[in-house]
Amino acid sequence: MTMKPWVWAWAAAALAFSATLLLTSGRGAGELAYAALSFGAFAAIVGLGQMLVITLGPGNVDLSIPACMTLAGTLALKTMGTEPGTAFVGVAVALATGLAVGCANFVLIWLLRLPPIIATLAASLVYQSVAIWSNRGLRIKPPEGLANFATGRFIGVPNVAWIALGLAVVVWLLLERSVWGRWLLASGQNARAARLAGIPVQAVRAATYLSVSVFAALAGYLLASFSGGAALNMGTEYLLMSIAVVVIGGSSIAGGNSNVPGVLGAALFMFLVVSMLNSYGAGAGIKSVLTGTIIIAIVIAASTRRSRQ
């Protein structure tokens, strides 16, 4: 019986957490856990979406996640305009934005037969422009109730972390227990075989590209509410992050194999590693070099483990 791949991501996260606490000799554990769970939640939500797309097989990756987050956050906050009691209108706007972005992406991929990398890349430039145009450099505050919700906690755990956890459970159930999940995995393993077996591969792809954008839109909405307004560059770091958490979490980059608990662990780990390096007083340059080295080391460790099996 070999260890499940997701154990490693969680172990690494625990290691980074204790290494940080070792330095502060246990002080600030609560604050660190709160920050890690909150920021980890955003990374987990976009990571889950990216995981679904990567599961579709080689060449499938969504590069429009940052633009979609920014656009959804901007439009939602603009619609709400700091009016109290508009949180649900905001969610609806954000999710509708996500659906529209997902549709546009898939139309480019399906009708124009563009490679997904290039289609989502080109389209993201357009979304970015729409966000710039609608935002006009203003920073609109979220309604107070929504801001309180986004930064608040329930039984000690941040609300955004509960949302990420809920989504993860839904995605896990869909992947492991539903026909759609089986179809998705089958399409990722061998699209031709899946089509010959009667699986509606195009419909599966459409649903996947829609969900990744909806997830990104939700993350953008929550992040904008959490950080007191949408900023035009707020999604930037989530492009590399979304791919990194999928791979560190033990999903196969070649597709056809996904790992929900691993994404959660990896999302926590990515934040904890940065805060560990911060608390050890590393400069921005060294921090970046070490983050990169750690990502590569984990990928190498994961690959040698696979080949030994």
Add this chain to the structure above:
Amino acid sequence: MQARYRILLPVISLVVLLGMTFWMQPRAMSYFGLNLLFNLAVPIALATIAQMMVIMVNDIDLSLGAFVSLVACVTATWLNDTPLFGALILLGLIASYALMGAVIHMLELPAIVVTLGMSFVWGGLALFLLPTPGGASPEWIRSLMTLKPPMVPLAVLAAVIVAALTHMLVIRSKIGTVLRGLGGNARSIARAGWNVTALKATAYGLSGLFGVLSGMALVGLTTSADANIALRYTLLSIAGVILGGGEFTGGKVSPVGAVIGALTLTLAASFLSFLRLSPDWQIGAQGAILILVLTARLLFSRKGAAT
């Protein structure tokens, strides 16, 4: 038939875009105007060639922008102050690219993730070297990049030279043919007795070489560097390769097309500023142009398949 179509479309899109630019702004149709239009194309074209070397062997390089930024920082500091040491560092960077290719192959790692991780490493090193924008371009690079050859502006001349040299290297030479074969069918290349690890290292090493040239050319134009100077090159170079008729798999690449793709992307930016488009929509219009050209490619490939 297919191969001929592959180069036709990039040429047509460049000519159409150039025609529209001249129509909008007739004064651009001069030595000085052309130089201004394509000024920044040289480093982008070199970066596109670097990306093409990696795409040629079925991988993708997400670290190229960070790498070119790092090279720019090294060029503006060490290569300027202590040329010998700087040159050694740049050679070391090329070697580390080759090593990256070898490791990716030997351990069967996904290139997209390794290069993703390396982008943090390059970016961190660049930030470490040059925390604030600064440095200075070595005099000889500066004078090389501001040369004024007779008749043809330097940017155009350099693009033609780069295209011709890489065409010889990738399409005509023995090693180029084997490398493209590696992208087409790695197993048959291995069966034919080639050392695939060495070949991958060669492809990545060539990519590193052109990345270094790109960073040096960029500093020659901008005269100083900062750690984020070329981050957008990662996506620009991928788009350039695809615009130039290359494909992500199968070793189907065209160096001449890639250079033309880079020129088209540079020109698109200049064209949009002539349109007096609101700055809000500049990026979006660039994306729209990209989609339009790629859509045209679809029509071509359908026609190509029919005949």
